[in-house]
Every structure is written in structure tokens, then in C-alpha cells.
Amino acid sequence: MLNVNEYFDGQVKSIGFQGQDKPASVGVMAVGEYRFSTAAPELMVVVSGELQVQLPGESGWQSFKAGEQFNVAADSAFDVKVPVETAYLCVYG
Numbered sequence: 001m002l003n004v005n006e007y008f009d010g011q012v013k014s015i016g017f018q019g020q021d022k023p024a025s026v027g028v029m030a031v032g033e034y035r036f037s038t039a040a041p042e043l044m045v046v047v048s049g050e051l052q053v054q055l056p057g058e059s060g061w062q063s064f065k066a067g068e069q070f071n072v073a074a075d076s077a078f079d080v081k082v083p084v085e086t087a088y089l090c091v092y093g
Contacts, residue, residue: 001017003017004016011029011030011032023091024091025092027088029080029085035079035080036072038073041074043069043090044064044070044088046066047087049066050082052080053070053078054079054080055072
């Protein structure tokens with residue numbers, strides 16, 4: 001079953017699905033700045049574009065481009081700056 005979600009007044013859109021091993025979502029973020037909260041651990045993979053990310057507990061920003069990935073702990077929040085429209089894959093758990 002596919003679950004379509006929209007966040008930040010439609011600036012972030014995703015489609016959730018059951019991956020082979022874990023739940024996942026694929027989506028697109030418009031240029032902007034966003035704060036996301038996590039319930040489960042997340043593996044974020046940049047498919048196209050770039051995400052500038054401030055991970056929980058970090059004071060600096062890191063840049064992730066197409067083909068790169070990062071992890072976010074459960075029950076936390078992270079900030080994202082999106083300099084160009086960006087596609088991502090998120091795997092939960």
C-alpha cells in the first residue's frame with residue numbers, strides 16, 4: 001500500500017511504502033529550510049540534488065549530494081537546507 005504525504009504547505013512530498021526489509025519513503029523537497037522529527041531511526045539517501053543537514057547534537061552543517069547518505073537517530077530532530085530541488089529515499093528502522 002502506498003501512502004502519499006505532504007509537508008510544509010506542499011513544499012515536501014513523499015510516497016511511503018513497505019520496502020523489502022523495512023518501511024521506506026521516496027520524495028522531493030523544494031528549495032527551502034525545514035525541520036524534521038523522527039520516531040524511528042532513519043537512513044536518508046540523496047537521490048538527486050543536495051541536502052545541507054544539521055544533525056542532532058551537532059553545531060555545524062554537512063552537505064550531502066546525489067549518492068550520499070546520512071543517519072538520524074530515533075526520537076530526535078534535524079534541520080535541512082535545500083539549495084536545489086532534491087529527491088531522496090528514506091529507510092526507517
